[in-house]
Amino acid sequence: MGKTALVTGSSRGIGAAAVRRLAADGWDVTVHYNESEAAALALAKELGVRALRADVADPGQVEALFAAAGPVDLLVCNAGVAAYGLLTDTDEDAWRRLLAVDLDGVYRCCRAAIPHMVHEKSGCIVLVSSVWGLYGASCEAAYSAAKAALIGLGKALAKELGPSGIRVNCVAPGVIDTDMLARFDFADRQALIDETPLGRLGTPEDVAELIAFLASDRASFITGQAIACAGGFGM
Numbered sequence: 001m002g003k004t005a006l007v008t009g010s011s012r013g014i015g016a017a018a019v020r021r022l023a024a025d026g027w028d029v030t031v032h033y034n035e036s037e038a039a040a041l042a043l044a045k046e047l048g049v050r051a052l053r054a055d056v057a058d059p060g061q062v063e064a065l066f067a068a069a070g071p072v073d074l075l076v077c078n079a080g081v082a083a084y085g086l087l088t089d090t091d092e093d094a095w096r097r098l099l100a101v102d103l104d105g106v107y108r109c110c111r112a113a114i115p116h117m118v119h120e121k122s123g124c125i126v127l128v129s130s131v132w133g134l135y136g137a138s139c140e141a142a143y144s145a146a147k148a149a150l151i152g153l154g155k156a157l158a159k160e161l162g163p164s165g166i167r168v169n170c171v172a173p174g175v176i177d178t179d180m181l182a183r184f185d186f187a188d189r190q191a192l193i194d195e196t197p198l199g200r201l202g203t204p205e206d207v208a209e210l211i212a213f214l215a216s217d218r219a220s221f222i223t224g225q226a227i228a229c230a231g232g233f234g235m
Contacts, residue, residue, distance in 0.1 A: 002073035009079030011040035013178035017204035056105030071116035078128040087141040102146035123166040158224030167223040174230025177201040197232030
């Protein structure tokens, strides 16, 4: 396998940690961002790589992203947005926007990356799902639905692309200390920690280690899996 990679949603959090970890393993990584330009450019400068902007909800921008990035041997689909509230309070626009990024964006990126991988008879795709995709979360129905769909997509693609030597896996982070936790107060955060057998929040680096492993030759016989990185949450 070659060593070119694209990590979507990699200006901060899990995506940024994955870029740093993959770069340390020798991957030529492209940083992708949509809104957090300053953070993306700083990360790209730190690692001596490039940063490209695109809204993965927009088909034309995804096409332009891959035209600029060039063929990739590893695609990590991490870009995503979250929404919190009762399903009955989630209007059509909010539902569609979340699915456009968290699910449709992954479809578009995979569709753009796969032809090169099939031609090379080699490649790796890692989809970043969530434990909410495994277990569901109250007041996060849209997010849970999208992340559950990624697991089904990953398993289907693993079967579809396996004969071409391409591996596809999902990682399902648990409660990770990122900006997405900002809406939770101390008591809510502590309740989530209490539900985690290892008794702490996960870090972006914890998830990045799993992504790097799945991207490596050490995982050459692993495909079609949804692996939780959650400290035992949901057991």
